Amino acid sequence: MRRTPVGRQTRARGIPEATVARLPLYLRALTALSERSVPTVSSEELAAAAGVNSAKLRKDFSYLGSYGTRGVGYDVEYLVYQISRELGLTQDWPVVIVGIGNLGHALANYGGFASRGFRVAALLDADPAVVGSSAAGLPVRHMDELESIVESQQVSIGVITTPPGAAQQVCDRLVEAGVTSILNFAPTVLTVPDGVDVRKVDLSIELQILAFHEQRKAGEEPESGRGEESVLDRAPGPVRAAAAKLRRAAGGAKDAKDGKAESGKAEAAKGQGAKAQGARAEQPRGESERSAVMPA
Amino acid sequence: MRRTPVGRQTRARGIPEATVARLPLYLRALTALSERSVPTVSSEELAAAAGVNSAKLRKDFSYLGSYGTRGVGYDVEYLVYQISRELGLTQDWPVVIVGIGNLGHALANYGGFASRGFRVAALLDADPAVVGSSAAGLPVRHMDELESIVESQQVSIGVITTPPGAAQQVCDRLVEAGVTSILNFAPTVLTVPDGVDVRKVDLSIELQILAFHEQRKAGEEPESGRGEESVLDRAPGPVRAAAAKLRRAAGGAKDAKDGKAESGKAEAAKGQGAKAQGARAEQPRGESERSAVMPA
DNA sequence: TAGATTGTTAATCGATTAACAATC
């Protein structure tokens, strides 16, 4: 099902996802320049302000069209408008926020929304104790009103800030009512029909990624054996098979779970405390590491 | 400065970033299985639970080692532990949260932290009205204490939930005090020295990306000319040059800014309201679109 | 042994980057 190329390249429909994800960064940087009444900006300057490299920025802009002037740079105002239009921010997007806990409150108050064409059409919650209170100057309404609000206000974007257990159900109702884009803050994988977009923001995942890199920093100085396979996994077939079997045999789930981080080297590593900035927090992982931490 | 390959492939140091970013997803799915005491899981099942495809999952796991058993699947408990260890979650990570507004509160209360080895070491705020109050059972302390807390508690991860204007300054202090990983919720590009990791969570950017796709859905049905270059931009050099010059000449910044979305077709499009789910919200973008929306 | 499932290969796709001709 290839699209028919129009000229050299089809272009018409396809702005790469990676580029789309950076457009808001450019837009923010440009808006700041605009507020300072800066008339033009070079790819080099703008890239620095947006935190990307200039080749990437120019490539990104090339997907939108030729909006710059060689030898001069880009007209700030013109570019603000073009990017806004490309992102769909020149129209008004009513949004519902479902789940008005701390995070829902934070979002309702978030300044970056209104300034970008997003308008909070309603705040919804299932808890009668919360319904009727107000956040960011808007009343919190009951979930029962979800369908009527989405329909009457033509809401196409929903934000889910409920507890994880409620997220899928809320999602289903939103979709059923006509919402086709969902921003999900609940730590749940949502299932949606084709044609519905879901984006996920997960606070804990971001921290986990940081922890991964932080851990690497700690043991970094020499080319330590960190991350190397164990001998078992490099061994010829039968040995590996035996090792795997052993691992599987090791635990009737629950038992193994409780003991998982509390035996052998794992315990030792844990006891050494966090951080250890610039110092080796754990001994370089040795050959028998992997088997040593197996549930006993 | 290439690393010396050990065998076929160096492997030791390099788990691809894309894989690292998915490990927390697998971990979450596995934790759920573990709580249901499911002993083993196939790549197909686990992939479905994590919302990825199974080939990708197997490829991801292959970077960690050979933890599965052919014909059987993966041992849930064992895999939970291996991924936790790989991510650095078997150690304790004290974290400071700076800026205790709604979002700071939400994070302080976020359950996903504690369960993953993250421990809130302190909540900090600059506002005397907030200092002394408590959130999630912890006292909010004054920014003045930042350095002493980071140093005494060996904090290596900082979370910034301040207003954008304060973010860089807070970041500088965190880094100076010894923090080497920062999770930034403020809509600001942070500058940090080498060796410091910054990850950014931007609520407004996610919504903007959704709006982009939502906009596409609305005008989707026929292969409309949407996104096509204007004749001017496809025209031979001199004409394009003239067009660009015209654009640049169009506005002494402020003037252009005020008028930017308020003239010609842009205004018309804006007036048509949001959504238009399944119906063409805007007329198919025509040839002269781009010039029509230029600041007049 | 037969059925199931992993781990790996290789092809493909998409994103990044440096370099530079085109053009102001």
Added chain:
DNA sequence: TAGATTGTTAATCGATTAACAATC
């Protein structure tokens, strides 16, 4: 004209995916 800067090319890198041999 000379200096500056864009827009594009092409090389490179990294991620995804289907397919399947290896192995339980």
